[in-house]
Amino acid sequence: MRTLHIAATGPAQDVGEELPLAPPSATGFYWVSCTRAEFAAQLPALQAMLLRLCGVPLVDLHVSDLLNAQLPSNYDATSQYDLLVFQRLASAESGDALADATPAAPRHGPPVLTRIVTRPVGMVVFDQLLLTVHPDACPVQAHFLARLLSEQPTDARGGPARRTNSPADLMLRLVNHMVDGYLELRRDLTRQLDHWQSALLEPKARISNWSAILDARLALHQLDEICEDQRAAIQEWIEALDAWPAPAEPVSQRERELLKVRSRDVLEHIERVVHHVRRLEQSAETAVQMHFSLQSNRANDIMRTLTTITAVFLPLNLIAAVFGMNFEFIPLVHKQDGFWWAMAGMGVVSLVLISFFWRKRYLDRLERAP
Numbered sequence: 120m121r122t123l124h125i126a127a128t129g130p131a132q133d134v135g136e137e138l139p140l141a142p143p144s145a146t147g148f149y150w151v152s153c154t155r156a157e158f159a160a161q162l163p164a165l166q167a168m169l170l171r172l173c174g175v176p177l178v179d180l181h182v183s184d185l186l187n188a189q190l191p192s193n194y195d196a197t198s199q200y201d202l203l204v205f206q207r208l209a210s211a212e213s214g215d216a217l218a219d220a221t222p223a224a225p226r227h228g229p230p231v232l233t234r235i236v237t238r239p240v241g242m243v244v245f246d247q248l249l250l251t252v253h254p255d256a257c258p259v260q261a262h263f264l265a266r267l268l269s270e271q272p273t274d275a276r277g278g279p280a281r282r283t284n285s286p287a288d289l290m291l292r293l294v295n296h297m298v299d300g301y302l303e304l305r306r307d308l309t310r311q312l313d314h315w316q317s318a319l320l321e322p323k324a325r326i327s328n329w330s331a332i333l334d335a336r337l338a339l340h341q342l343d344e345i346c347e348d349q350r351a352a353i354q355e356w357i358e359a360l361d362a363w364p365a366p367a368e369p370v371s372q373r374e375r376e377l378l379k380v381r382s383r384d385v386l387e388h389i390e391r392v393v394h395h396v397r398r399l400e401q402s403a404e405t406a407v408q409m410h411f412s413l414q415s416n417r418a419n420d421i422m423r424t425l426t427t428i429t430a431v432f433l434p435l436n437l438i439a440a441v442f443g444m445n446f447e448f449i450p451l452v453h454k455q456d457g458f459w460w461a462m463a464g465m466g467v468v469s470l471v472l473i474s475f476f477w478r479k480r481y482l483d484r485l486e487r488a489p
Contacts, residue, residue, distance in 0.1 A: 192348040207297035249286035
């Protein structure tokens with residue numbers, strides 16, 4: 120558990136692992152971050168701290184939501200605080216992919232699809248306090264702790280970063296950082312599925328591991344549902360933000376407008392992820408359908424060739440059957456050159472039929488597009 124006192128200027132002050140006892144400064148707020156196990160172990164102390172500093176503890180149902188390791192993204196609020204649970208991508212490199220995880224069947228398919236594992240992060244927004252509940256080894260918590268404690272924080276361009284000035288603003292920064300993980304996943308998803316589509320569209324491809332394709336489609340569908348829950352949660356947050364009383368001071372009005380802008384930006388990022396995931400689902404479905412169409416066309420070509428060969432040999436078999444009849448008097452049977460006349464006639468019939476089928480384009484090879 121870590122507690123930071125964040126002021127409008129200067130680096131954040133690390134209060135340590137102890138819960139704050141005194142209210143924050145007039146221009147600052149507290150950020151209390153803990154893991155799910157720490158939240159469960161120190162719940163009475165946390166409730167007492169919230170009652171002392173914010174005037175109200177957490178509702179029992181919200182406590183259950185924060186302790187639930189499988190809860191989807193959702194938003195809820197009371198008259199004193201807002202609760203947002205947001206699903207973030209778990210990272211196998213950081214070790215949190217196994218945190219709070221339940222045993223599941225092994226996945227197949229592209230490696231990037233097997234890494235789509237999510238963990239919920241709970242965020243409780245008070246007027247002067249932000250309480251976040253993370254899974255174990257959460258890189259989002261570590262990233263923002265290091266960033267806020269640095270003496271000269273910088274943004275993505277290397278310039279001085281704008282200091283967060285409210286619990287709601289810090290909450291949106293956390294959410295935006297988690298959504299960026301989904302945006303970075305798009306490139307790997309596109310590369311993997313493009314490679315898979317090329318394999319599916321290969322005319323001579325022999326795909327046997329169809330369970331991997333099914334698992335990939337299920338993973339994309341699951342990612343779509345996760346993003347839909349995220350979008351619904353952020354939309355509810357924006358609606359609740361619009362319902363907040365309008366501040367009287369110009370500075371507070373400016374901060375409220377910036378908060379709305381950041382909220383809409385987060386929503387736009389989520390919508391981009393949803394759009395991309397749905398496009399990938401359609402591409403995967405189209406590739407599978409085109410694969411079966413190619414296989415069907417290839418089977419039709421094979422059957423056409425076999426049918427043409429059979430049609431060429433049918434009159435030859437008829438001629439051979441006629442001369443194979445058990446009659447004494449058959450033309451050309453008793454002639455010395457009868458065999459060669461029969462072979463010549465069969466050759467002429469074969470050439471005529473092959474020329475006919477060639478003109479009908481029954482024997483043409485398929486042309487591939489350049």
